[in-house]
Amino acid sequence: MLRKRTICATLVLVGAALTTAAVPAVAGQPTAARATACQADWGSLPKAGSDSTATPVRDVRTGRHACYDRMVVDLPGAPLGGIGYSVRYVDRLHQDGSGRHVPVSGGAVLEVRVAAPAYAPETGEPTYPARAGRPLPGVDLTGYRTFRDARFAGSFEGETQIGLGVRARLPFRVLRFDGRLVIDVAHDWTGGR
Structure with missing residues (x-):
């Protein structure tokens, strides 16, 4: 024995x-x-930061990572923590001002609001070459695991609105850095690769 x-x-x-x-x-x-590299205990509830800036949006870009897909909104010169935002899941994306429905593909839609204009406040000239209802310029989501679509909804009264179509309602986080707002959406709820 x-x-x-x-x-x-x-x-x-x-x-x-x-x-x-x-x-x-x-x-x-x-x-x-x-x-634990892929643990995403971020949740899917709305996230917000209450600051705002007159520093305009200059670019929106995306990237693929092992555990999540990432969207970065560039606002060069905006101070750390000085970028206000609201990111939440919505049933349908509606454009500020007009209330027009902006179709966004995917199993779920994240509404990304940045408390900054996409135009120069002094002149009203666009600083980001996007058109309402159209895909984000220069953003190609081919091969992404989570992102499906990214649409510009508009910039109205100093706030820029973007629709981010994702595969399903998944956990996400929002990070603020000097001159950048970052939105990461996990590939799944379990943290698997």
């Missing part, structure tokens, strides 16, 4: 060693960080 227990314990230890050896090493990153 003692011999069977010893053999079982040995097999468990060998199995654990083989399982650990199968996890690829990431230079400079501890094992625990690798295991």
